[in-house]
Amino acid sequence: CxxxxxxxxxxxxxxxxxPLLLVVAVERIVALEAAWPTHDVRPLYxxxxxxxxxxxxHHFMAFLVFPALAPTLARVFRxxxxxxxxxxxxxxxxxxxxxxxxxxxxAAQPMMNLGDxxxxxxxxxxxxxxxxxxxIGTEAPQPIGERYADLLALVGENLGGPFAAExxxxxxxxxxxxxxxxxxxxxxxxxxxxxxxxxGATWGLVLAFSLLARAWLGPVRSTPDVLGYxxxxxxxxxxxxxxxxxxxxxxxxxxxxxxxxxxxAAIAVAVGLLGLAQMxxxxxxxxxxxxxxxxxxxxxRIRRLPPNAVVVAHDPQTVFRHWAVASTERARPDVxxxxxxxxxxxxxxxxxxERDPEVTQLLRG
Numbered sequence: 001c002x003x004x005x006x007x008x009x010x011x012x013x014x015x016x017x018x019p020l021l022l023v024v025a026v027e028r029i030v031a032l033e034a035a036w037p038t039h040d041v042r043p044l045y046x047x048x049x050x051x052x053x054x055x056x057x058h059h060f061m062a063f064l065v066f067p068a069l070a071p072t073l074a075r076v077f078r079x080x081x082x083x084x085x086x087x088x089x090x091x092x093x094x095x096x097x098x099x100x101x102x103x104x105x106x107a108a109q110p111m112m113n114l115g116d117x118x119x120x121x122x123x124x125x126x127x128x129x130x131x132x133x134x135x136i137g138t139e140a141p142q143p144i145g146e147r148y149a150d151l152l153a154l155v156g157e158n159l160g161g162p163f164a165a166e167x168x169x170x171x172x173x174x175x176x177x178x179x180x181x182x183x184x185x186x187x188x189x190x191x192x193x194x195x196x197x198x199x200g201a202t203w204g205l206v207l208a209f210s211l212l213a214r215a216w217l218g219p220v221r222s223t224p225d226v227l228g229y230x231x232x233x234x235x236x237x238x239x240x241x242x243x244x245x246x247x248x249x250x251x252x253x254x255x256x257x258x259x260x261x262x263x264x265a266a267i268a269v270a271v272g273l274l275g276l277a278q279m280x281x282x283x284x285x286x287x288x289x290x291x292x293x294x295x296x297x298x299x300x301r302i303r304r305l306p307p308n309a310v311v312v313a314h315d316p317q318t319v320f321r322h323w324a325v326a327s328t329e330r331a332r333p334d335v336x337x338x339x340x341x342x343x344x345x346x347x348x349x350x351x352x353x354e355r356d357p358e359v360t361q362l363l364r365g
Contacts, residue, residue, distance in 0.1 A: 001279035002158035004227040004234055006286040014058050015228025021054040022065050022232045026206055029072050033198040041076055041084050045091045052095020060129070061229060064213050068205035071198070099127060109351065112323045116347025125346055142219040151215040152176045154230065159237055183207075183237055186244035193247060200240075207236040245271055298325050305335055310359060312338045338362065 008015040028047035032038070047069065054062035076084050102117045115126035156176025187207075190200025210233030220226040245267070253264030301318070302325050305311070313319045319339040325331050336356045342348050343363070353360050 001275040002234060003278075003282040003286050004154075004158045004231060006279060006282065007224065008228045008231060010286070010288050011224065011228075013225070013228060015225065015231065018054055018058040018061050018228070019231035019235070021050045021057065022061065023235050025050040025054070025065060026068060026202065026232070026235075029069055029202055030199055033072060033202060036075065036198065037079065041080065044072065044076060044084060044088055048088045048091035049095050052092040053098060054095070055092075056096055056098040059127070060217075061210075061232070064209040065206060065232060067209050068202050070205075071201060102126060111327050112320075113347065113351060114342060114345050116345075116351065118347075122346045131345070142221070144216065147215040147218075147220055148212075150219075150221045151211060151230075152180060154220060154227070155179055155211070155234070155237060158227075158230075158234055159241075179237065179241075182244060183240055186240040186247075189247050190240065190243055196243070196247075199243070203236045203239050203243075207233055207240070210236065242271075294321055297321070302326070302332055302335065305332060308334050308336075310336045310338065310356075310362070312340060312362075314340045316341045 005019075008019070025047040028043040028050070032041065032043040032047075051062055051065065051069075054065070073085065073088070103123060106113055106116050106118045115122055117123040117126040153172055153176055156172050156179055159179050187200055187204050190196045190203070193200075211230060214220065214226065214229040214233075217229075220230075249264045249267060253261050255261060298321060301311075302322055311322065313322065316339075319337065319341065322337050326333070326335075326337075336352070336359055338352065338359060339348065349363055352363065
């Protein structure tokens with residue numbers, strides 16, 4: 001019930017669908033590992049299908065989950081040979097087949113057609129996300145130490161309980177390190193508990209790659225997209241902390257004669273209520289139900305323009321809003337938009353000239 005999950009769920013982005021697919025995949029792997037040794041490896045195929053769909057939606061986030069599947073794949077291969085791996089690959093390819101939609105959609109010449117993936121080179125340009133692979137890792141502008149400090153703060157803000165959004169920097173630091181300490185204890189406890197080691201390893205790998213790799217990739221401060229990247233990792237933190245609570249309750253939750261202790265049930269209920277309270281405490285920041293600011297700008301920026309206007313837009317979000325209103329409302333088909341940030345993308349200039357030859361001289365300039 002953290003702010004990150006709620007806010008990503010109401011944003012018009014791919015960061016709600018992607019964690020859904022990745023958590024489905026991890027849950028199926030956890031289910032398989034919990035039942036191991038077993039003859040039924042169908043959860044592996046479901047996980048692979050979900051990962052294939054995830055690769056077709058946001059492939060970098062999906063790649064970060066692959067290490068968590070590797071031990072399970074190796075275990076299945078040792079026990080059952082290559083056939084399950086072939087079926088796993090088939091399920092993965094089935095999910096990836098949704099990429100076929102790209103050239104079909106591009107051929108219809110939609111208003112937003114970045115990259116125009118109608119031939120192999122342009123198709124590769126789009127699916128490789130080459131435009132985003134700039135200044136990452138050690139070349140990112142923010143020092144890597146600061147990025148990991150910001151990452152720790154984000155974890156504390158989102159999993160620090162119902163008061164995580166309040167308080168000063170010292171309080172945030174205490175919450176963040178508290179979550180980190182409990183996470184370390186939880187992972188240690190899982191890895192030391194017979195029957196739970198494989199589950200601890202799976203969630204530990206999800207944590208390591210989903211959280212640490214995103215901070216390595218680039219800055220994590222002041223951008224809502226980062227919370228989308230972190231959602232599988234935050235799910236891993238929640239899973240490990242829940243497992244820690246379960247291990248504690250398993251040891252202290254019963255009397256010597258086997259009767260359950262009332263305090264164990266009270267702790268379990270309190271943990272659930274704290275999660276719901278966290279959602280309540282961040283409602284004003286996460287909800288977009290009363291957000292109408294873009295409509296006011298759209299009125300001036302699109303609907304009230306003079307006839308046959310040409311708009312030269314320099315900010316990507318201005319461009320996206322224009323395309324959104326033009327597509328959903330069929331508003332102002334007489335207006336031509338020149339999207340400056342995207343003019344170097346394949347096919348953009350050609351489509352503009354074909355739609356409105358009068359802007360040819362402007363584009364040449």
